[in-house]
Amino acid sequence: xxxxxxxxxxxxxxxxxxxxxxxxxxxxxxxxxxGLSDSDGGKHLFExxxxxxxxxxxxxxxxxxxxxxxxxxxxxxxxxxxFGKETMGVKGINLYCSKxxxxxxxxxxxxxxxxxxxxFNLNSESEVKFPGVSIESLKIPHRSELSDMHAYLLRGxxxxxxxxxxxxxxxxxxxxxxxxxxxxxxxxxALIDGTFMSEDELQNRDQSKIPHPPVKQTLQMLxxxxxxxxxxxxxxxxxxxxxxxxxxxxxxxxxxxxxxGMRFII
Numbered sequence: 001x002x003x004x005x006x007x008x009x010x011x012x013x014x015x016x017x018x019x020x021x022x023x024x025x026x027x028x029x030x031x032x033x034x035g036l037s038d039s040d041g042g043k044h045l046f047e048x049x050x051x052x053x054x055x056x057x058x059x060x061x062x063x064x065x066x067x068x069x070x071x072x073x074x075x076x077x078x079x080x081x082x083f084g085k086e087t088m089g090v091k092g093i094n095l096y097c098s099k100x101x102x103x104x105x106x107x108x109x110x111x112x113x114x115x116x117x118x119x120f121n122l123n124s125e126s127e128v129k130f131p132g133v134s135i136e137s138l139k140i141p142h143r144s145e146l147s148d149m150h151a152y153l154l155r156g157x158x159x160x161x162x163x164x165x166x167x168x169x170x171x172x173x174x175x176x177x178x179x180x181x182x183x184x185x186x187x188x189x190a191l192i193d194g195t196f197m198s199e200d201e202l203q204n205r206d207q208s209k210i211p212h213p214p215v216k217q218t219l220q221m222l223x224x225x226x227x228x229x230x231x232x233x234x235x236x237x238x239x240x241x242x243x244x245x246x247x248x249x250x251x252x253x254x255x256x257x258x259x260x261g262m263r264f265i266i
Contacts (some may be wrong), residue, residue, distance in 0.1 A: 001039065002133045002156035002266045004189075007055040008033035009235050009258035011195050012075020014051065017239040026244050030260060031075040032164045032236045034191070035059045036154060039132030044068065046152065046162055048079035058260060063090060066128075067120070068135065069097040070164060072104055072147035080111060083119050095120035096128060098137065101147040132156055133266070138185075141171040143211070156266040158188040164236040166193055167211040169221065178221050179229065187230050189264050192218070194234025194257070197241045197249075212236075215243065215250070225254025233258045 008014075008030035015029035031049040038044065043064045049055065056062060067083075070076055083090050097105070102124045105111040114120050128135045133156040142149035142165050151163040161182070166172045173181050182190055195212035215234055222232070235258040237244055247257040 001037075002154075003037045004154060004160055004264045004266060005035045005037075005059050006033075006191070006233075006235070006258050006260060006262040006264075007035050007045075007058055008047070008049055008051065009237060009260055011236050011238040012073060013239065014075075015237065015239045015244055020239055022239075026239070029237065029244070030055055034162055035061070035064075036130075036133065036135075038130040040130075042066075042130055044130065044135075046070070047076045047164075048082070049075060050078050050082075052079040052082045063088075064093065066094040066096060068152060069095070069101055070151065070162070071098075071142060071149040072101055072145075073143075073165070076164075080114065080120075084114050085117060085119075091118045093120050094123055096123045096125065096135070098139075098148055098150050099124045104147050140166045141168070142166050153185060153187070154266060155186075158266040159186045160189040160264060160266050161185065161187045161191065163190065163192045165195075166213065169213045169217065178218070182230050189231045189233070189266065191233050191235050191258065193236050194218075194241065194243065194250075195236050195238050197243060215241070219249065219253060219255075222255070223253065229254075231256065231264075233262070 010029035010031055012031050014031050015026050016024045030051040033047040033049050033055055036044040043061050044066045045064045046068045102122050126137045136153040137150040140149045140151045154160040193212050194215050197215045199214045233256040243257050250257050
């Protein structure tokens with residue numbers, strides 16, 4: 001059995017978010033992450049967050065065989081050091097990411113030391129096979145100040161798309177609609193960027209500099225879930241997103257909002 005567990009459903013800062021008084025009563029959400037169990041029991045982690053300890057306990061494991069990174073934004077990578085000698089002290093974990101991300105790791109002193117110490121073996125293959133499942137990377141348009149961005153397709157008997165970040169649907173879809181794009185990729189379950197509910201959600205910041213497709217726009221493009229549609233789950237929620245406390249705008253149309261502990265069989 002190939003199983004994927006949602007280990008984190010929040011944007012990089014988590015929920016509640018540091019420095020915020022408006023969200024302190026919300027249910028805790030960890031920065032976005034998933035865990036994959038292959039058919040031989042191998043454990044493969046996607047994203048390395050600062051809540052690694054809590055997420056591994058949620059998953060029910062104490063060690064992993066490999067780590068996959070989508071991109072360099074801090075909430076997705078700031079747990080890498082927890083694998084090192086100051087904490088877990090592990091060796092020989094395969095670390096999969098793009099060539100751009102690999103180069104950044106090699107140039108960043110505290111990360112390159114993890115390579116020197118043998119904590120990670122760096123890999124940049126675009127497709128990796130494990131017992132019963134293959135992992136394909138898919139380049140996605142997203143802010144590239146430090147590295148490029150890749151989503152992942154996890155292909156077992158079903159295919160799951162892990163797409164926590166992207167800038168706009170128009171760039172990502174390249175002229176297709178969402179249903180056609182997912183169908184062409186063979187996707188049965190899609191965990192997609194739901195960072196903001198609306199394009200004017202951030203009252204004291206320029207939201208155009210933090211581009212993510214608003215959930216309202218995605219719902220307008222999708223409408224009601226239809227027979228044969230893939231299962232779509234919104235993840236990477238910002239602490240300002242009303243979906244953190246009311247999922248009805250999504251669930252009433254037949255789609256889902258991610259929550260820690262969700263499990264998917266692929």
